[in-house]
Amino acid sequence: MTELTVAKTRHRDHWVLALTGELDVLSCPQVRRALDELLAEEEPHAIIDITGLKFCDVAGLRLFVTGTGRFFEAGGWLRLQGVCGTLLRLAELLASRSVLSFADDHTPTALPDAH
Template sequence: MELKVSTRSHAGHALVAITGEIDLYTAPHLQSEFTRLLQEGPARVVIDMSGVDFCDSTGMNVLLSALKRMKERGGALEVAAPRPAVRKILQVTGLDSVFTVHEEVPQELLIAEGS
């Protein structure tokens, strides 16, 4: 399964939309996207996971690594709209208390996207 990552930035915020499966084979692609994005220095990154069907421990580690790097810079990394399978992984691992998890993509990012 292919992993698609698209990023839109606006006013210090970045919305990262991920589609596909995040696993051992696709995680390096996501990692490189986060590395590139973090060099741009947004204060807030929201990951739209509504298109993610599956995420294994490798994928969760990529997200945790990005969260750690954002926090080191005083920024925030949040997860939005995880599907039930991904939400369950977040709950079982306790990561739902580590990440800020939104039911859907925050409205202010969707508004910013259209401008």
């Protein structure tokens, strides 16, 4: 098992959380804590860059879905970047893809459109 690392970087008016390693039921609390910190801000905006993930299970996908809702309810937005075909397929199978938002993979620090 590869440990998960979470790197938080500020870009203009949003944050980028870069995840590296494996995101599963055991490592989800680490990402949840990082998201909770960002949710404490007024109008939180964040991109989760998952380009460096080697593995993401259903618990990780569930975390992205619930995080998207929590950010929206707080008046902000949460986007995913670097999503591979496997995770997209999993989201489609679980009917979660319509809930998730995706950032432009070619411009990792570009500000996505507002909700």
